[in-house]
Amino acid sequence: MTGPEAKLLLKKYNQGNCTAEEKALVERWYLSESSKQTLSEDQDQEDFTAEKIQMWYEISEMSGIENKSRISRIILWGTSIAAAVLITISVGSNFFNTNEPKLVLKEPIPRVYDKNPGGNKAVLTLADGTKIVLDDAVNGTIAKQGGINISKAADGSIIYDMPEMTGNNSETALFNKIETPKGGKYQIILPDGSKVWLNSVSSLRFPAIFSGSERNVELTGEAFFEVAKNINKPFIVKTNDMNVFVTGTQFNVMAYSDENYSATTLVEGSVHVSNLNSDIVLKPGEQVVSNEGAKLSKSIADVEQNIAWKNGLFQFNDSDIRTVMNQISRWYDVSIEYKGAVPEKHFGGYISRNSKLSQVLKMLELSGVKFKIEEKKIIVLP
């Protein structure tokens, strides 16, 4: 074979016109070449991070990816680089366009750090360990498990469809787990028809079929339950420091490990709440609070405030700064730091959870709190 013939062969290869034998020849040759070639010494030492960042910006521009900066942040790890790239590219290309007689400077890129509110985001882990990402992407059947159809409705909720009862429920239960990250929430309809709204940074472990004489689920974080009535099969929510025992009702359980108490608030029906030391029956509008394993105490609840998150609101009533900031941290995926003394102010009022982070912070600033905002971090000043 001669040089020109080799060139012709590569052309045929690129056009997909090679015979199987020719194809094998080209690919085997390429393989042997790629094992011989190495980077030059200079290139081997070079750090290509800047190229990677710049290319991502250009690719997302060309691919029509809408929220570039948000995605860029995953790759860039910091808005400062993003801003620098944006300025270099957008202003730079304007400047060197000599056909434009006038120099047009673009609006400076705002350097104020902001975040969009959280949304429907969760990961579902099936009994066999398969993880399914739940967001607004795919609808319809997402998995089949032990004869149960798991599907996702258009509103994002997960539905467990049981086939006609086979009568054989003696098998070991298949446990599923749904977890929300910071900035996530999710609604799920359990196999018995009970509805659960999961707040951010929360998880619910539940069987794919409620066999046996109880409906047991385990919760970390916060969830609102609308339990389907079944007097013969009580529904039990287990958290770190209490068990909530119901037959059919609506209630909220807040059991974040980073809050210094956990609480069950009853909206409708009746519940039993117990821990090792006590057992309390709640009436609608009442709340049980557990302070680090101590005795449970019952009080009248501000129901509206307790379930505001489920209705898309931050709502506070004489709440301290830590309560407020913890909620912001979980919903906007930012960390909170206190510099010096923690302000002793208490806050009241409400704002939509669809607001941007900056809007929520502005509202708090109006109440006299001072912040310093850094990438993914809010520092509360005394």
Added chain:
Amino acid sequence: MSIYNSLKDSELLGLLRSGNEKAFAEIYERYWGLMFHHILKMTGDKDETKDLVQELFTNLWLNVEQIDSETNIAAYLYVSARNKVINLIRHDKVKNNYLSSLSNFANQHQNSILEQLSAKDLSIAIEREIQNLPCKMREVFELSRKKFRTHKEIAEELQISDKTVKKQINNAIKILRLRLNIFILILTIYLSLLSNTSNL
């Protein structure tokens, strides 16, 4: 940290097929280094490499509907890269003497029957590419692929956290700042010239 970096390639492809931008960003994050390194190695030319890698990922995003859901992302990217490099070679855009190397190779194997590359051959080839990545690039890739760790965990495991990772980012910032400074300098000169002329 984003939950996307704990997903397997096949799960990312599924999300990518439904138009998920974050899945695309994660694939870019995972495979950029491997592709850039391979193409740079083969072409020796940084500018050509940048163009090819950019095309590679742009095409992945734009043509994802045509990619079968069973496809292995790494193999898909490798094959696309190979086609692009071969295209450069046949247009004489690569200095290396590949054409005579190919004709030699053909002559040597004139009397033997070469087998087609199997999927396994391909994955061995990709594995070798991974092993030949510059040290840190390889470690980062392997951890993200095999153990599905977050960046922070990777950094911690490699014990390069606050030093190397930060240093790498700082290097990037430095380069960009330098470019920005030069640009501002030119801009200032340009503006002062502009105001001088309008004063006349």
